Amino acid sequence: xxxxxxxxxxxxxxxxxxxxxxxxxxxxxxxxxxxxxxxxxxxxxxxxxxxxxxxxxxxxxxxxxxxxxxxxxxxxxx
Amino acid sequence: xxxxxxxxxxxxxxxxxxxxxxxxxxxxxxxxxxxxxxxxxxxxxxxxxxxxxxxxxxxxxxxxxxxxxxxxxxxxxxxxxxxxxxxxxxxxxxxxxxxxxxxxxxxxxxxxxxxxxxxxxxxxxxxxxxxxxxxxxxxxxxxxxxxxxxxxxxxxxxxxxxxxxxxxxxxxxxxxxxxxxxxxxxxxxxxxxxxxxxxxxxxxxxxxxxxxxxxxxxxxxxxxxxxxxxxxxxxxxxxxxxxxxxxxxxxxxxxxxxxxxxxxxxxxxxxxxxxxxxxxxxxxxxxxxxxxxxxxxxxxxxxxxxxxxxxxxxxxxxxxxxxxxxxxxxxxxxxxxxxxxxxxxxxxxxxxxxxxxxxxxxxxxxxxxxxxxxxxxxxxxxxxxxxxxxxxxxxxxxxxxxxxxxxxxxxxxxxxxxx
Numbered sequence: 001x002x003x004x005x006x007x008x009x010x011x012x013x014x015x016x017x018x019x020x021x022x023x024x025x026x027x028x029x030x031x032x033x034x035x036x037x038x039x040x041x042x043x044x045x046x047x048x049x050x051x052x053x054x055x056x057x058x059x060x061x062x063x064x065x066x067x068x069x070x071x072x073x074x075x076x077x078x
Numbered sequence: 079x080x081x082x083x084x085x086x087x088x089x090x091x092x093x094x095x096x097x098x099x100x101x102x103x104x105x106x107x108x109x110x111x112x113x114x115x116x117x118x119x120x121x122x123x124x125x126x127x128x129x130x131x132x133x134x135x136x137x138x139x140x141x142x143x144x145x146x147x148x149x150x151x152x153x154x155x156x157x158x159x160x161x162x163x164x165x166x167x168x169x170x171x172x173x174x175x176x177x178x179x180x181x182x183x184x185x186x187x188x189x190x191x192x193x194x195x196x197x198x199x200x201x202x203x204x205x206x207x208x209x210x211x212x213x214x215x216x217x218x219x220x221x222x223x224x225x226x227x228x229x230x231x232x233x234x235x236x237x238x239x240x241x242x243x244x245x246x247x248x249x250x251x252x253x254x255x256x257x258x259x260x261x262x263x264x265x266x267x268x269x270x271x272x273x274x275x276x277x278x279x280x281x282x283x284x285x286x287x288x289x290x291x292x293x294x295x296x297x298x299x300x301x302x303x304x305x306x307x308x309x310x311x312x313x314x315x316x317x318x319x320x321x322x323x324x325x326x327x328x329x330x331x332x333x334x335x336x337x338x339x340x341x342x343x344x345x346x347x348x349x350x351x352x353x354x355x356x357x358x359x360x361x362x363x364x365x366x367x368x369x370x371x372x373x374x375x376x377x378x379x380x381x382x383x384x385x386x387x388x389x390x391x392x393x394x395x396x397x398x399x400x401x402x403x404x405x406x407x408x409x410x411x412x413x414x415x416x417x418x419x420x421x422x423x424x425x426x427x428x429x430x431x432x433x434x435x436x437x438x439x440x441x442x443x444x445x446x447x448x449x450x451x452x453x454x455x456x457x458x459x460x461x462x463x464x465x466x467x468x469x470x471x472x473x474x475x476x477x478x479x480x481x482x483x484x485x486x487x488x489x490x491x492x493x494x495x496x497x
Contacts, residue, residue: 015148015151016148017146017147017148017151034148038215038216039148041215042214042215042216045211045212045214045215048211049212
C-alpha cells in the first residue's frame with residue numbers, strides 16, 4: 001500500500017468515525033462509509049491540508065471513492 | 079387545560095455526567111470550580127470556571143456514550159452535552175422506543191444562551207489565517223442554538239414541535255415553561271425540554287469579564303469564588319453543561335405507568351424594561367415573574383417549601399432577588415428554604431434554569447434541599463431567610479419555585495409540586 005493511501009485512509013477514519021478495515025480503496029464515501037455531501041467537502045479540505053494539493057470543486061465532485069482520492073492526490077501533488 | 083408532569087431527567091454538569099452523581103456531589107457540598115483547563119487563562123482577569131470534567135476524571139463526562147463520533151467532530155460542546163442529557167432523560171422516562179404515531183406527538187425544546195461560541199471563535203481564526211476555503215462545511219449547523227433540538231429530533235425520531243429558546247440565562251426555565259404549554263395546548267403529549275451551554279473559551283471569558291460580570295478575586299481559591307449572598311461575592315463563576323427533562327401529559331404518563339417526579343403547575347414570565355445587564359433596582363421583573371407563576375399554579379404562597387434562586391453571586395443581583403422574594407412571600411418566607419446551587423456548579427447560563435429546575439425536582443423526590451456554598455458572612459438584608467448555608471438540609475418539600483433571570487431583562491419562574 002502506498003504512503004498516500006495510508007494517509008488518506010487515516011483521514012477518512014478520523015473524519016467519518018468508521019472502522020479502519022471498512023476503508024478499502026473501492027469504498028464509496030457516501031454508499032459504503034456513511035458520508036454526506038458536506039462530509040466530502042470536509043474530507044477534501046483535509047486532503048488539501050495534508051498533502052498541500054489544491055482540489056478544485058469540479059475535481060472534488062469526481063472524487064467518490066477512496067481510490068479516486070488517492071489517485072487524484074498522487075497525480076497532482078507537488 | 080391538560081396537566082403536565084415530569085417523567086424523565088438528564089444532566090451533564092461540572093459535578094457529574096448524570097443526575098445521581100451530580101446530585102450526590104451537590105448534597106455533599108462539593109464545588110465544581112477550578113482553574114480553567116480549556117485554554118491557558120494566565121492573561122485573563124478571571125482564570126477559573128466550573129468545567130465539565132473529562133472522561134478520565136472521577137465524575138467526568140464521556141461523550142462517546144450517546145453521541146456519534148462524527149457528530150462530536152462537527153458540533154460545539156454545548157450540542158454534545160445537550161444530546162447526552164436528552165438521551166439520559168428519554169432513557170429515564172422509558173421513551174427511547176416510541177411508535178411512529180407516538181413520535182408525531184413528541185417534540186423537543188432545548189435552548190442555549192449563547193450557542194457555539196468556542197466554534198465561532200476558532201473558525202473565525204481559521205478564516206483569518208487560512209482563508210474562506212478552509213472554513214468547515216459544518217461550521218453553521220455545528221454552532222446554531224436550535225441544533226440540539228434538531229440533533230435530538232433526528233436521533234430519536236421525534237416529529238412533534240421542534241423549538242429552541244434563546245433568552246440568555248433564563249433559557250432553561252423558558253424552555254421548560256414553553257414546552258409545558260405546548261403539551262397543555264395539545265400540540266404534543268411528550269416534550270424533551272431544557273437548556274445547555276459551553277462558552278468557557280477565550281472570547282467568552284474575556285467578554286463576560288469585560289462586562290464586569292465574573293468573579294476575579296478568587297483565582298487562587300476557585301472553590302471559594304461562587305458565594306451567593308455572601309458579603310465577599312464579586313461576580314459569577316462560569317459553568318457549563320446541560321439539563322434536560324421529559325415533560326409528559328399527565329394521563330399519558332399515568333396510562334403507561336410512568337414514574338412521575340413532579341407536576342409543572344406554574345410558569346411566569348416578565349421583562350424588566352430597564353437595562354441590558356443590570357437588574358431592575360427593585361427586582362420588579364423578577365417579582366412579577368414569580369407572582370404570575372404563583373397565580374397560575376393555584377398554590378398558596380405558604381405552600382412553597384423551596385426556592386432555587388437565580389442567585390449568581392454578583393454584588394447587585396442576589397439581594398434584589400431576595401428583596402423580591404421577601405415582598406412576594408411576606409411572612410411565609412420564614413417557612414421556606416432558598417439556596418443557590420450556582421455556588422457549587424457555577425452559572426450554566428442557558429443551561430442554568432433547566433439544571434436548577436432538576437435540582438428542585440430532586441429536592442421534592444428526596445425531601446432535602448441543596449446548600450449555598452461559601453455563605454460564610456451573609457449580606458445584610460438576608461436575615462430571617464434560610465439560605466441553606468454550607469450544608470444540605472433535610473426538610474419537608476412539597477412544592478418548589480425556580481427563578482431564572484437573563485441579560486436583556488428577561489425573567490422566568492417555574493413552580494412545580496409533588497403529584
